[in-house]
Amino acid sequence: MIEMSLGINEFIEMLRVDFKRYCEQIGIPESQKLMLATGRDEFRDIMLQRYGEYNLNLTLKPKRIYYQHLGECYPELRIILVNAHVKRILDKVSGIMRDITYADHLDTLIHELVHYRFNLRNCITKKFNKLIIRILEGEKFEMMELEIPAQRVRTK
Numbered sequence: 328m329i330e331m332s333l334g335i336n337e338f339i340e341m342l343r344v345d346f347k348r349y350c351e352q353i354g355i356p357e358s359q360k361l362m363l364a365t366g367r368d369e370f371r372d373i374m375l376q377r378y379g380e381y382n383l384n385l386t387l388k389p390k391r392i393y394y395q396h397l398g399e400c401y402p403e404l405r406i407i408l409v410n411a412h413v414k415r416i417l418d419k420v421s422g423i424m425r426d427i428t429y430a431d432h433l434d435t436l437i438h439e440l441v442h443y444r445f446n447l448r449n450c451i452t453k454k455f456n457k458l459i460i461r462i463l464e465g466e467k468f469e470m471m472e473l474e475i476p477a478q479r480v481r482t483k
């Protein structure tokens with residue numbers, strides 16, 4: 328794939344398509360569907376719409392949400408963040424900073440979906456990596472009611 332000409336907008340478009348596709352493949356039921364935010368502002372907008380300013384401040388831990396991460400999973404809020412606005416990352420193999428590619432974003436997307444679908448908090452395990460490989464190999468997972476932690480959000 329030629330990636331040189333891809334910008335944030337293309338990344339976001341592709342992420343939305345792949346998000347839908349992988350949610351189906353890994354068996355996230357309609358009743359437990361989650362949202363994808365492709366940047367911090369979008370994440371905040373979704374949360375604002377859902378909870379309003381008052382509850383937003385109670386819900387989000389400021390440090391966590393403004394820390395520069397490629398991706399985050401908030402199972403109890405039913406949302407994942409894949410930050411398409413990150414432009415450069417540290418290459419795991421060479422240890423040198425390089426431009427981000429769509430493959431990096433896709434890795435992040437699948438990673439966060441595995442956290443959600445399989446209710447796994449710890450991602451530095453063989454089990455976690457094996458699931459990622461099975462998904463990348465195209466295995467279809469049965470739809471299953473997910474164990475989602477209770478929402479901590481308060482209502483007014």
Ligand SMILES: [Zn+2]
Nearest residue numbers: 438442449450
């Ligand atoms: Zn993780």
